[in-house]
Amino acid sequence: MSVTGKTGRKTGDKAMTGVSALLFDLDGTLVDSVPDIARAANLLLESEGFEPLGVDEVRAMIGHGIPKLVERVFIARGHSLDAEAHAAMTARMMGIYADNLTGLTVPLPGAMDVLEDSVRAGLKLAVVTNKPEAFSREILLHFGMDAHVAVVVGGDTCATRKPEPEMLLHAAAALGASADDAVMVGDSSADVASARAAGMRVIVVRGGYTTVPAEELGADLVIDGLPDLLALLDGQPALA
CATH class of the missing domain: 3.40.50.1000 (HAD superfamily/HAD-like)
Structure with a gap:
């Protein structure tokens, strides 16, 4: 040990x-849980026309909750969310991830x-x-x-x-x-x-x-x- x-x-x-x-x-x-979190984050990004992130990229962004993760994944694609857009994207991420909690x-x-x-x-x-x-x-x-x-x-x-x-x-x-x-x-x-x-x-x-x-x-x-x-x-x- x-x-x-x-x-x-x-x-x-x-x-x-x-x-x-x-x-x-x-x-x-x-x-x-990174594979499921990355899958949900990428489904969100792709729905907004952005390229997906690698699993290891998402792994480095995890911490401080889903709202912070949403902020980080969009910044990684060169897009800064204002308060209204961040709230909307966070709500959508919650819904997507709710359907992908345990698959991977x-x-x-x-x-x-x-x-x-x-x-x-x-x-x-x-x-x-x-x-x-x-x-x-x-x-x-x-x-x-x-x-x-x-x-x-x-x-x-x-x-x-x-x-x-x-x-x-x-x-x-x-x-x-x-x-x-x-x-x-x-x-x-x-x-x-x-x-x-x-x-x-x-x-x-x-x-x-x-x-x-x-x-x-x-x-x-x-x-x-x-x-x-x-x-x-x-x-x-x-x-x-």
Whole structure:
């Protein structure tokens, strides 16, 4: 198992004690949803006469919710949307993506195992994502993850989204946890920033949807994949 601390050095099973709840990001952490998101974004672009984007191009644009993604995909095609057009395109993107939530999306390696074993270890679980709550619930239901996740907080659940702290604090409170005993597990700068703002510890899973190297995001721990988190939870040597 490879675990990296704030300094960027390999730390082994670095202790992270007093944890009762895990808050998981969804896209890039539990599931790889880029193919479906890219498909929806390209259907929107093509309907407006623009050339489609590559999947990797869209991957680099994900973060901060669908409205921000819509803004970015049109800018990538040299077109800046005014407020009215942005609202209209965002609404259309929502409708297109609603019909393409799970066709190409897949769970990331170890996702189901880590959810099952976390619950078995007595931890309470939430998903905290900037994706709309209804979309998130449908994806979790499709893959059977909903059976293990007690709370789902989406980008439209609270008044603000990540990187603001409100969503994380709302999820922790719904689980009966505090900022001190909840840990955010994500893949991006928004996850780290929201955890820091909420006063929570944060673990970053390498390989997610970020253009910044995982070690530079400022997390408490960086792991190579969800199976590494599972190893930390095994008998709770580090998360106890």
